[in-house]
Amino acid sequence: MMFFKNTIFLGMIAMLSMELPAHAQNSAPIYQKTSTGVQLTYRAVPAAPDQDIYLDFYTEQAVRVRVTPPDTKKPGKESLVLIDTVATSKIDFSVSQVGDSLLVKTSGIQVKAFLPTGTLHFYDAQGKPLLREGARNALSFQKDAYDGDSFLNIQQSFQISADEGLYGLGQHQNGVMNYNNGRRVSLLQYNTEIAVPFLLSTNNYGILWHNYSINTAGDTRPLLPLHAFKLFSHEGRQGWLTARYVNKENETEVYAERPESTIDYNYLSDQHKYPQGIQLSKSKVYYDGEFASPYAGLHYLHFKYSGYIKVYIDGELLQDRWREAWNSGTFELPVTLEKDKRHRLRIEWIPVGNESYLTLNWQRPQEAGEQRFGFHSEAGDAIDYFVFSGANMDEVISGYRQLTGKAGIMPRWSFGYWQSRERYKTQAELENVAQTFRKRRIPIDNIVQDWSYWSEKDWGSHVFDPKRFPDPDGMIDRLHQQHFKLMISVWPKINEQSAVFDEFKQHNWLYMRNIYDGRKDWIGEGYTSTFYDVYNPAARNAFWKQMNSKLFSKDVDAWWMDASEPDIHSNISVEERKAVLQPSIGSSVRYYNTFPLLNAKGIYDGQRATDSSKRVFILTRSFFAGQQRYGAAAWSGDIASTWEDMKDQISAGVNFSMSGTPYWTMDAGGFLVQRKYYEPNAADLEEWRELNSRWYQYGAFLPLFRAHGQFPAREPFAIAPEEHPAYKSMLYYIDLRYRLLAYNYSIAGQTYLNDYSMIRGLAMDFAADTAVYHINDQFMWGPSLLVNPVSQHGKRKRAVYLPKGKDWYDLYKGQHFAGGQTIEADAPYDRIPVFVPAGAIIPWGEPLQYTSEKPQDVLTLLVYEGQDGEFVLYEDAGDNYDYEKGAYSTVTCSFDNQRGVLSISDRNGTFEGMTKQRKFNVLLVGRNHPIGIDALPKKMKAVTYTGRAMTIKLR
Structure with missing residues (x-):
């Protein structure tokens, strides 16, 4: 190992001897080369805090930075996030000093340490700047402690x-x-x-x-409270807004009127702040007045709310939202303000229930430059x-x-349609729904049993209530005979009266604070409960052992890991959650966000050890870095059945995918339902049907297509009758989902083979087009489908930006559009706009009732002219792990636009049960021959493919 030592003295840097002293003896940074990078030591350096900086290369393109204050041990390589085999190979890198900077680089990334301050600058392989650190100071490290843990x-x-x-x-x-x-x-x-x-x-x-x-x-x-603004009452008096609490049925009856300069009703523990004697369930609250900011520029107003809320600034309605009380929502408003200029503010709020939540904070503009x-x-x-x-x-x-780990390929059945609701209360109800799908010939693969299939007091036992589910083994067997998979809800929660509570308590596998606090849940009479300690390997093993003996041994196919944050209790404060969560490996503050990661690990490891031939599928409400390696997908939780919530899911899902975590979905239709939809009038019923049809249209282009929610029931036939356009549209997109199975499963294969992302922010494929950077309601589904959900009631057109650098074709009709423009796209009731880029190749299959109904031995290849293109058709056995051993096949389809020739490669690879011969129907879509999926010709150019390379001239 070679060591380096450097000294900064009077602005000059000089290389000294090759021996590194144990401690710095002067006011200059000292650096040394290590086997994996560089260590820099700062003590009493004028422009930098005392610190130790460690740079370690883990791959040619990945560097780890660890910075500690003096006398603090360098964190080890142990990690919950990183895979166990990481950093086992030696990485070639060089170290050189250039002026007052130390350059450390591999063939894939460069790091330049500015020696006077210790700030790091990062560059790509060619030396292009990526980003750089801001200077560290006394606030960079502050000692703290919690529950005996110092950090x-x-x-x-x-x-x-x-x-x-x-x-x-x-x-x-x-x-x-x-x-x-x-x-x-x-x-x-x-x-x-x-x-x-x-x-x-x-x-x-x-x-x-x-x-x-x-x-x-x-x-x-830190966010600022409302009173950081200069406030004025509705009468113009400085210092507060006027809050009026009125009878929501008769607004002339005023319950209370008072000044409020802080709106901070965030948790259950804040409910006492409301005016005494007020019943929120009977109230409507108005906040009126004016506000002025001491700053000029872009502000962000951050709201947390439940109930109905409208926000007006200077008379303009900027937000109109609803959320159920037990699961409050958030939104933020960007507003540009002039310094000291007064603006009219009006908030109209209708709480839901006697416990309701409203908070308003704000963030001041960033400093110029x-x-x-x-x-x-x-x-x-x-x-x-x-x-x-x-x-x-x-x-x-x-x-x-x-x-952090590869994302495995989810089982092929998971790319079909899923039906769920909150909840099937009996075995008979669930089986009746399954039979209705088959009778109506609505394609479906997976039906989901939500919570409370257990006896009321026995939460955590995973045992079916014999009164409501008298024959679970027979039920599961009959579902399988009808070609259904069954997913079932499993919570990491155990009631004190559960049959398994004593065992887990005796082994110290539970977070007992929630029991001693006496906090009860909302089921029946209310039961004290808590969560098991996922950080204890023995507890994880015991939890899986119960799942295995009660559920997996009955042939349950997949797991719905609900409340995996963990959700100790709705609307309690974060501090109260920390007090309950007591990981066996350290404090809750240190490990707060990792519960879902370890929860998924226990299930994944347990199932693979029990039966390594069946792919693990976990749907979880929470997720952390690295969790993709545990067969886990996420859904977006208990969102509301509103147009606003539907739109918010688009950016939520895209950003989740761009977090390196490819499998995501949401409750198509939304989970929480406004009362107006329970017994709707004619107008509300039609809005409900339109909302669900729009949500189904969007959901068809996600890794998992899944409908779920509270009452009303969410099956297509429960939402609308057969002759209704909503029903027809929902069935159209369910059918489309199955017609795209080869496309969807192929891009899923790429998530494993090449770490691909199926849901793609437009910036991923069109980074040179900065116009796409802020678009939050469009995305690419795989390489070939630009999806544009409709999230406004009654809209029959919507603005669609077509990124530049490509020509585009309407999926349904084949109409051609130039890129680099915004168009008003048709969005009839039964369709959302979807566009295909030139050069795309889309495999389009025959109709299916379920993914394994028949081999896809006939595929139509839709080829879109205008650019060269390529698509890799991926196949494997569908529900085992043989693909990890290379048992899969790929066929590369390439289009030469200038020659008008489609080339199909030799098949690469084999697997048991592979379709060895198939018919390809090939169709060229172009500017002069617009053809869409809604009117495909009966006659197309057809070839028989046996695994040998072939070329097809298309024009």
Whole structure:
């Protein structure tokens, strides 16, 4: 090993001897080359805090940075996020000093340490700047402790460019696509919010913030309370807004009127702040007055709410939303304000129930010239992060998965249609629904049994209630005979009266604080309960053992891991959640966000050890970095059945996918339902049907197509009669889903083979077109489908931006459009706009009732002229892990646009049960021959493919 030592003295840098002293003896940074990178030591250096900086290369394109204050041990390689085999090979790198900088580089990434301050600058392989650290200071490391665990409160900022797009960070309900430009997000596991601390940039780098605690990302400055504005009452008096609590049935009856300068009813523990004697369930609340900011520029108003809320500024309605009380929602409003200029503010709020929630905070504008993105962590041992570089955003994600684990291929049946509701209350009800699907010939693969299939008191036992589910073995067998898979809900929660409680308690496998607090759930009479300790391997094994003996042994196919944040109790504060969550490996503050990761690990490891031939499928409400390696997909939690919530899911799902985590879905139709839809009048019923049909149209282009929600029932035949356009549209998109099976399964294969992302923000494929960076309601589904959901009631057209650099074709009719323009696309009731880029090749299959009904031995290849293109058709056995051993096949279809020739390669690879011969119908779609999937010709150019290469002339 070669060591280096350097000294900065009077502005000059000089190389000294090759021997490194144990401690710095002067006010200059000292650096040494290690086997994996460089260590820099700062003590009493004028322009830098005392710190130790460790750079370690894990791959040619990935470097880990760890920075600690003095006398703090360097964090080891142990990690919940990284795979066990990471960093086993030696990485070639060089170290050189250029002026006052130390350059450390591999063939894929370069790091330049500015020696006077210790700040790090990152470059790609060609030396193009990626990003650089902001200077560290006394606030970078602050000592803190919780529950006997001492740690550091950590901050690190990065200087970014003003014109780059920033994505990822998990799934959030703020409607934000691009996190540049002063955006802020809390990385905190919560129902509808998923924390994945991975950031992806259009400058082709990624940051994995390697920290398990609650984090703030983006603009990390604390939010300001409402009273940080200058406030004026409705009468013009300075200091407050006027709050009026009125009878919502008779607004002339005023219950209370008072000044309020802080709106902070965030949790159950805040309910006492409301006026005494007020029944919120009978009230409507008005906040009226004016506000002025001491700052000029772009502000963000952050709301948390339940019930109905409307927000007006200067008379303009800017938000109109609803959310159920037990699961409050969030939104933010960007508003540009002049310094000290007064603006009229009116908030109309109708609470739901006697416990309801409303909070308003705000973020001031960023300082001029400051373009920073930061991370602020509650607990850690060091500033600890990875930077990944790549030629494009897919390569960056690939680098992330190389360290955190590959995403496996989900079973082929999971790419069919799923039906769920909250909930099938009896065995007879579930079986009747399944039979109705088959009788009506509605394609379907998976039916889902939601919670409370157990006896009321026995939550955690995983035992079917014999009164309502008298023959679960027979039920599952009959479902399988009808070609259904069964997914079942499993919570990490155990009631005190459950049959398994005593065993888990005796072994210290439970978080007992919730029991001693006496906090009860909302089932029946209410039961005390808590969650099991996923951080204890023995507890994970015991939990799987019960799942296996009670469910997997009955041939249950997949797992719905609900409340995996864990959701200790709705609307209690984060501090109360921390008090309950007591991991066996450390404090809740340090490990807060990792519960879902370990929960999924226990199920994945348990099932693969029990039966390694059947693919694990876990649907989980929460997710953390690395969880993709455990057969896990996420859904967006208990969102509301509103148009606004539907639109918010688009950016939520895209950013989740751009967090390196490919499998995502949401409750098509939304989960929480407004009362107006329970017994709707004619207009509300039609809106309900339109809302669901639009949601189905969107859901068909996701990794999992799944309808779910509270009453009313969510089956297509429960939503609308057969002759209704909503019913016809839902069936159209279910059928489309199956016709696209070969396409969908092929791009799923690429998620494993090449670390592909199926849901794709437009910036991933059109990074040169900066117009796409902030578009939050369009996305690419795979390489060939530009999906544009309709999320407004009554809309029959919508604006669609067609990225430049491509020509585009309407999927349904084949009409040609030039790229680089916004069009008003047709969006009739039964269709959402979908466009296909020139050069695309889409395999289009025959109709199916379920994914395994018959081999796909006839495929139509839709070839879109205008550019060269390629598509790799992937196949394997569908529900085992032989693909990990190479048992799969690929066929590459390539289009030469100039020659008008489609080439089909030799088949590469084999697997048991492979379709060895198939018929390809080939159809060229072009400007002069527009053809869409709604009117495919009966006669097309047909070839028989036996696995040997062939070419087909299309014009």
